[in-house]
Amino acid sequence: MVTPKPNETLVVAVTGAAGQISYSLLPLLANGTVFGPQQRIQLRLLEIPPALTALSGVTMELIDGAYPLLESIIETSDPMVAFRNADVAILVGAFPRKQGMERKDLLSKNVSIFKTQGEALSQVASRDVRVVVVGNPANTNAMVLSRFAVNIPPRNISALTRLDHNRACAQVAHKLGVSVGSVDGVCIWGNHSSTQYPDVIRATADGVPVLAKLGGAETVAEHFIPVIQKRGAAVIKARGLSSAMSAANAIADHMRSWICGDDKIVSMAVAADGSYGIPEGIYYSFPVRCLGRGEYEIVQGIEIDEFSKRYMDATKDELLSERDDAVSLLA
Numbered sequence: 181m182v183t184p185k186p187n188e189t190l191v192v193a194v195t196g197a198a199g200q201i202s203y204s205l206l207p208l209l210a211n212g213t214v215f216g217p218q219q220r221i222q223l224r225l226l227e228i229p230p231a232l233t234a235l236s237g238v239t240m241e242l243i244d245g246a247y248p249l250l251e252s253i254i255e256t257s258d259p260m261v262a263f264r265n266a267d268v269a270i271l272v273g274a275f276p277r278k279q280g281m282e283r284k285d286l287l288s289k290n291v292s293i294f295k296t297q298g299e300a301l302s303q304v305a306s307r308d309v310r311v312v313v314v315g316n317p318a319n320t321n322a323m324v325l326s327r328f329a330v331n332i333p334p335r336n337i338s339a340l341t342r343l344d345h346n347r348a349c350a351q352v353a354h355k356l357g358v359s360v361g362s363v364d365g366v367c368i369w370g371n372h373s374s375t376q377y378p379d380v381i382r383a384t385a386d387g388v389p390v391l392a393k394l395g396g397a398e399t400v401a402e403h404f405i406p407v408i409q410k411r412g413a414a415v416i417k418a419r420g421l422s423s424a425m426s427a428a429n430a431i432a433d434h435m436r437s438w439i440c441g442d443d444k445i446v447s448m449a450v451a452a453d454g455s456y457g458i459p460e461g462i463y464y465s466f467p468v469r470c471l472g473r474g475e476y477e478i479v480q481g482i483e484i485d486e487f488s489k490r491y492m493d494a495t496k497d498e499l500l501s502e503r504d505d506a507v508s509l510l511a
């Protein structure tokens with residue numbers, strides 16, 4: 181069974197555990213923010229050998245955090261150890277984007293990581309494991325992982341677009357001067373890349389539609405959508421490093437919604453099933469309803485107008501081309 185497992189311990193594997201995202205993420209896992217204040221966890225931390233010394237420092241800090249819910253920590257560079265009996269796997273470890281790169285430029289560096297990790301997860305993780313891929317290009321890495329994780333149902337694998345979702349909600353709130361909690365109905369379609377479509381057509385703030393308040397579709401196309409599409413690059417330009425604190429927060433939101441359920445519709449990149457004309461075989465971000473216990477459904481019945489369709493097709497085409505590139509790299 182996936183979680184919550186109040187009487188048992190949840191085995192949570194995190195890759196890239198000595199990296200900058202994990203440094204913000206691990207405390208959220210250990211302190212109950214993600215799986216709830218009753219859920220005990222065991223952490224399995226995977227790193228490449230050169231980062232194991234740094235990882236030992238992270239482990240010391242986790243120990244020094246004195247988290248009552250944290251039962252044990254295993255550090256390893258072997259995916260077969262990290263993923264053994266894992267209920268949840270958070271795959272952060274990968275080479276991050278630098279200034280001037282698109283996320284798909286990382287494909288050649290990262291595709292082999294997700295092949296190896298897919299095979300290992302398939303062999304040793306819990307049959308019900310829930311996996312989120314964070315390392316970029318996240319959607320296509322999830323697709324690669326799924327191809328090699330033959331024992332794991334594709335719907336148990338996802339890629340992170342919750343950061344984009346959160347960015348879109350925050351920008352709506354900021355532009356309208358309302359609290360972010362009042363914003364609903366935003367979603368991200370497609371790839372976690374600069375072709376993603378942050379959709380505010382049905383979004384509301386305190387139940388009132390926001391599109392007209394944002395200036396209508398043309399203004400949204402010119403001034404809102406590009407801000408979300410290019411937000412990751414803007415953070416890299418300013419910080420010299422890619423988003424880490426907000427990424428960790430989004431991973432926590434993603435896992436909490438997926439495992440514990442959520443009243444609001446959220447965005448997750450999941451295995452396409454033909455919904456909205458998106459073909460099977462790619463991981464595409466949809467609006468999803470999280471039902472709890474690791475179950476979700478893609479929200480159906482949304483009417484797609486020409487404006488949205490153009491964006492949705494462009495990001496689909498990019499994912500199809502990334503899929504072809506990944507397949508040729510793997511050949």
Ligand SMILES: NC(=O)C1=CN([C@@H]2O[C@H](COP(=O)(O)OP(=O)(O)OC[C@H]3O[C@@H](n4cnc5c(N)ncnc54)[C@H](O)[C@@H]3O)[C@@H](O)[C@H]2O)C=CC1
Pocket residue numbers: 195196197198199200201202226227228231272273274275276277293313314315316318340341343344372422423424427
């Ligand atoms: N989907 C999303 O919304 C976001 C994705 N990202 C992506 O997340 C990834 C990680 O970002 P950061 O933590 O900032 O990078 P980082 O470079 O600080 O950390 C990555 C860690 O992964 C480790 N690693 C590399 N190969 C590994 C392997 N085969 N197995 C286990 N560990 C491995 C590295 O040693 C390093 O410690 C990058 O690909 C970045 O582009 C970043 C922000 C948001």
Ligand SMILES: O=C([O-])CC(=O)C(=O)O
Pocket residue numbers: 276277283316343411412413415416422423
């Ligand atoms: O932009 C990057 O490379 C890191 C990332 O995925 C994001 O911040 O959305």
